[in-house]
Amino acid sequence: MKRINIFAFTAWLALAGCAKVEYREIHEPAYLRVFNNLNYEVKLENRFEEQPFLTMLIDPEFDAEGVPIGGAIVGDHLDQRASYAPPFPTHSSTSTSYRNPEYPGKANVLVGPVLNGFDLSSWAQIPSGEHRILFVFRPISAEPFAALPARLRSQVFIDTVVSLAPGEVYTLHVLQKDFVTKQNGMILRQENFHKQPFADSLVYFNVYNMSAKGFWNAESMLKPEITSYGNMRWGMRDEMDMYLTLNRSIPGVDHMTTLSESLPLPGHYMNYVGTVRRDTEHAAVSPYAAFPVFADTASNGISTTTVQTLLLVAPGMDPAVAPGSSRDAFDSNGTYIPLAFHGKIPDVRVTGLGSAVPFPNMIVSEHSGVYNPRSFATVNSIEVVNGRAYLMTVQRKYAPPVYN
Incomplete structure (x- = not known):
């Protein structure tokens, strides 16, 4: 492992040849994870904006001229976040890249323990x-x-004070609040997934629209042209209804290609989940929706090939209406946005949904115990920011593999 969940240690040889170990521990820590959601690219149209590459300083230190030089905690080289934040640290401290897609990411710091069954090793411990x-x-x-020279250390754009309670779990998002004025800010969310009576048999998810004010109705030429994000890249309206479909994946039905097909499970087609409203000001946790891990009654109760599609549509729109020949209209006005969660199953297609933003499955299947694979429930947050969608997954600890 790249980091130590409870203690970080250093050792040195004493004169007598013995090794002495010093243990470092944070008393009553809080747990913090940080994402850089400034996902714009600096081009001719926005050439006066700063590159969205950041340093975070907690309890900063300054030189004689008042320019920051460091801090008690430094999160450096904070790059734009990755589209998927998995339930375990994946950014090795030995990576040759200096870019860090989140904090703590690859930083060699004390990280969170297993709290109420949830693995917090992607959160850093910091003093409360x-x-x-x-x-x-x-x-x-x-x-x-x-x-860096002083002139390159002086571009401070957030300077604030926060209070972190001991034992609490926080996710901090740096984001753009206004697409026109380019005002930036942050949201510090106090998570509550570890306090809720979540069932092991259900997958939970919530959705946030943290897009900047004015993004979805801005001129298309000002938005990123990322075709892999499908309809999402043009933005979504400030209020959207959500519908969830669970599908059984059937690999290999199309013998001309390697594509798989997915068919809706009975009782799980276009079920209304709730409403998502754009908000860059408040840190409240969005309500969680849930669906069964083994909704597919044909599964063996150990692993499943169920995949999910989350459809976001403008209020009053029929969710069963496919874009068809009028797809360009849906693309440009942000009324119809499908998100497909398919994981390791290649190129799953959901009939009638057109181009969907692809995500890993919200059901995680791993080699656990004697089963390979075994499917597990997770807790997920889907965060939409200026034409892109991000998935953060949290998982309970599971039994390690048993090899015969």
Whole structure:
């Protein structure tokens, strides 16, 4: 493992040849995870914006001229977040890339324990209490923040104070609040998934629209042209209804290609989930919806090939209406956005949904015990930001593999 869940240690040889170990521990820590949601690209149209590459300073330190030089906690080289934040750390501290898609990410720091069964190893331990936090624009380079010249350490755009309670779990999002004025800010969300009586047999998810004010109705030429995001890239309206479909994946039905097909499960087609409203001001946790891990009665109760499709449509629109010949209209006005969760099953198609943003499955299947694979429930947050969607998954600890 790249980090230690409870203790970090250093060791050195004493004169007598014995090894002495020093243990470091944070008393009554809070748990913090940070994402950089500034996902724009600097082009001719927005050439006056700073590159969205950041340094986070908690309890900052300053030089004689008042320019930040470091802090008690430094999250450096904070790059734009990845589309998927998995339920376990994947960014090895030995990686040759200096870019960090989240904090703690590859930072070698104390991380969270298993709390109420949930693995918090993707959250950093930090001392609880009141902290001053700075976010600074910095150049895209491997140089550490403290080694940059003063003029490149002075682009502070967030300077705030937060209070973190001991034992609480926080997710901090840096984001753009206004697409026209380019105002930036942050949301510090106090998570509650570890406090809820969630069942092991259900998958839970909630959805946030943290897009900037004015993004979805701005001129298309000002938005990123990322075709892999399908309809999502043009943005979604400030209020959208959600419908969930669960599908059984049937691999190999199309013998001309390697594509799989997915067929809706009885009772799980276009079920209304709730309404998503754009919000970049409030940190409240969105309500969780749920669906069974083994909704497919044909499964063996150990693993499943169930895949999910979440459809976001404008209020009052029939969710069963496919884009068809009028797809361009749906693309341009942000009324029809499908998200497909298919995981390891290649190129799953959901008939009638057109181009869907692909995500890993919300049901995680791993080698556990004597079963390979075994399917597990997870807790998920789907966060939509300026034409892109991101998935963060949290998982309970599961039994390690048993090899014969």
